[in-house]
Amino acid sequence: IQMTQSPSTLSASVGDRVTITCRASQSISSWLAWYQQKPGKAPNLLIYKASSLQSGVPSRFSGSGSGTEFTLTISSLQPDDFATYFCQHYHSYPLTFGGGTKVEIK
Amino acid sequence: EVQLVETGGGLIHPGGSLRLSCAASGLIVSSSYMGWVRQAPGKGLESVSLIYSTGSTIYADSVKGRFTISRDDSKNTLYLEMNSLSVDDTAVYYCANLGGCGGGGCSSGPYFDHWGQGTLATVSS
Numbered sequence: 001i002q003m004t005q006s007p008s009t010l011s012a013s014v015g016d017r018v019t020i021t022c023r024a025s026q027s028i029s030s031w032l033a034w035y036q037q038k039p040g041k042a043p044n045l046l047i048y049k050a051s052s053l054q055s056g057v058p059s060r061f062s063g064s065g066s067g068t069e070f071t072l073t074i075s076s077l078q079p080d081d082f083a084t085y086f087c088q089h090y091h092s093y094p095l096t097f098g099g100g101t102k103v104e105i106k
Numbered sequence: 107e108v109q110l111v112e113t114g115g116g117l118i119h120p121g122g123s124l125r126l127s128c129a130a131s132g133l134i135v136s137s138s139y140m141g142w143v144r145q146a147p148g149k150g151l152e153s154v155s156l157i158y159s160t161g162s163t164i165y166a167d168s169v170k171g172r173f174t175i176s177r178d179d180s181k182n183t184l185y186l187e188m189n190s191l192s193v194d195d196t197a198v199y200y201c202a203n204l205g206g207c208g209g210g211g212c213s214s215g216p217y218f219d220h221w222g223q224g225t226l227a228t229v230s231s
Contacts, residue, residue, distance in 0.1 A: 033217035035151075042200050042221035043143075043151065049214070051207075086151055090206065092218050094166055095153040 001025050001089055006100035011106040016028065018074040020101045022087035027067045031091040034063055037100075038083045046085075077103070079095045108132040108220040110201050115225035122191050124227055127203030128184040133220075136179040139207035142186045143218060144197035154199070160227050168194075191229045198224040199223060 002025040012018050030050040034104065035043035045054045047063035050070055060075040074081055082105055087098040114126040126142070141156040155175040156164040161173050174187040184201055201222045206215020 035218070042224055043218070044221070045205070045217065045219055054219075088151070088153075088217060090212075090215055092220050093164055093169070097151040097153075099150050 001028060001091060001096055003087055003096050003098040004088055005085075005087060005101050007101060008099065009102045011104045013017060013106045014079055018077050018081075018103060018105075019026045020056075020072045020103075022065075022070045022072070022098050024068045024089055025090075028089045028091035030066045031089055032065070032070050033088045033090065034061075034064070035086045035088065036077050036081075036083045037086065043086060070073055074103075093104055107122060107205060108157050110203070110222035112199065112201050112202045112222045112225040115199065115227045117228045117230065118191055119231055120229055122129065122190055122229070123187070124191065126186040126188065126199050126201075126225055126227070128186075128222055130182050130203075133178045133203055135182050135184055139204035139212060139216060141204055141216070141222075142175065142184075143200045143202060144195075145200070145224075146194075146197045149197075152197075153222055155229065156204065156216065157184070158207070158210065158212070159229070188227070191227075193229050196227065196229045198226050200224045 004023045006021045032050045034047040037043040051063045062073050084100045084102045086100050109131045111129045137159050142154040157175045172190045176185045202218040204216035205219035
């Protein structure tokens with residue numbers, strides 16, 4: 001299953017509402033996770049099962065979608081949110097990740 | 107609090123071998139579901155290998171037959187033995203415990219819950 005993220009790069013300002021899209025090459029139901037990664041650091045789990053917020057993750061992050069199209073939304077972008085975001089399906093093996101979306105300061 | 111600390115990375119020639127270790131605290135490796143994910147420099151993420159609490163293992167096609175995942179219960183440590191290394195294996199290797207797993211399987215997973223800081227393996231002549 002191929003995972004395609006768009007856009008690959010996104011320029012935004014603090015306070016903006018940001019939406020990142022992840023598309024699967026076939027239906028994965030709701031078996032999708034989102035991660036945030038900052039330079040030189042390990043990824044951090046944000047969302048699992050498409051819309052379940054991981055404990056400790058700020059509520060400005062939300063996920064939606066099912067089947068083949070999914071979105072990660074940051075309701076009001078904060079300075080700490082400038083990072084790269086990856087989606088990952090876990091519908092079947094092999095597990096695969098999207099190519100990433102880098103959120104940059106505008 | 108779960109903490110995972112990877113060690114064992116370094117510079118290795120093509121065709122060589124390397125063993126990565128992941129020392130765990132805050133969880134019991136033998137009863138956990140764990141895995142290795144790698145990231146080539148400036149690239150995306152690739153799931154390399156998983157191990158269930160039952161001992162069942164899963165490998166990416168790109169490493170099957172060359173890499174072996176294992177654990178030492180007495181040391182509460184996860185390992186990744188890497189053989190026949192090529193330049194394409196150059197990456198930061200992260201260990202992680204798996205979410206959505208339990209009862210011998212991963213019916214609601216697996217996704218990667220807690221991650222270590224990673225260790226860099228560089229394959230170069």
